[in-house]
Amino acid sequence: MLCAMSAAAVPSPACALGPRVIVPAYFAPHVRPGLWERVCDARLRCVVLNVASGPGTAPDPVFARARDRIAARRGTVAAYVDVSYGRRDAGLVLADLKRYRRWYGVTDVFFDQVPAGVDGLAYMHRVTGKARDAGAGLVVFNHGTYPDPAYLALADVLVTFEGPVTAYPSAEPPAWTLLSDPGRFCHLVYGCRPEDLEVVTALARRRNTGVLYITDRAGANPYDGLPSYFERLVGG
Template sequence: MTPPSDNPQEAPVKSLLVPYYEHPAARPDAWDAVVAAAPRLYGVVLNPASGPGTAPDPAFAEVAERLRAAGVRVLGYADTDYARRPHAAVVADLLRHRDWYGAAGVFLDQVSSGPEAVPHYRRLGVAARAAGAETLVLNHGVHPDPAYAELADLLVTFEGPWDAYRSAGIPSWTTAHPPERFCHLVYAAPADARAGAAVHCVVPGTGAHPWGTLPHGLRRRP
């Protein structure tokens, strides 16, 4: 079955958004492969400790520097707990990512999808931009209310396993936006799986920690 697509058009060259949640000291070869894939990357989500952690991590700081030197946008991970996490706590995470790891963008996770939370995320977006964020990614994991498209540069409108992805639906409002505004994150996927969104990541990982695996076909180049 052909996977769903948010406003399908020709995908941009830099189409991979990689949320790789492994420590660089534990998986140096894998991180080498991520850096080597720079020409293909939309960005990399940096997530030292379900956020920036409580102190700078030298290994993550070093890999972030390598990514920036390769021209890759570094996105700092922050959990919003579906609008339940306080505004100030989320902003504190974004500032730490900026100051400790040089993140030029933010990846907000567990983002609400209903219209009632739009004001909350609008405030977070304003704070992120004021802190210097050049790229704002909202991970809803599902298609949100269309109003969210006005808040961010990229919306993650699917996160889940390949079996669910193959039958996921696409609302008509997405066709009013360029394809590079949408991202699909798919796990538990076979080697020949392909995403329908212009920005995407498809990994073989399963279970509670699928983002400890790299996208299919991502290998360190000689």
């Protein structure tokens, strides 16, 4: 439940356009093929392809076909790559990027567990530069919190909140985020009841966040399926 929040408490957004949606599709196409069919939607900002906390150890034709179906409908697929807050060997990160390109034809990237402090900038500059050189047109950094503003120069989208809906009301943005294009910021909110969806969406807009993923799923992996209100979320 959203603590001390109601639709009346959230100012009306200045822009009537719905948010763009990033889908962390952390579920296998052969297990939930119907869900993969639903994410074949060009309106989505991107679908994150996560084979096995990365590209896996060998090509998986089921994931390759799922990627091809999304691409055929003009959708965008981004490779899930974990950088472990800058502690993971950069060579392993670059190897993951190469496997995604060779096995799945995916060049765009969703970097997970990205550092937020200035000490991580050099690391992210290196791996992002390699991704760009290899053709990445979309680079997403999942910090899960508000990072140093210098990261905005490296990525196209920064995930500046990831957490349960109960923590969302208190996650006030720093002033610098209110001066940029809202399409540069994304929030991932889980455990959100259907009746709270519009409230959370409006609050995200007030916080100048134009890319979202909101789900009523929770638990250890809230991204192992789609929210019950997926069509409402995508339709804005």
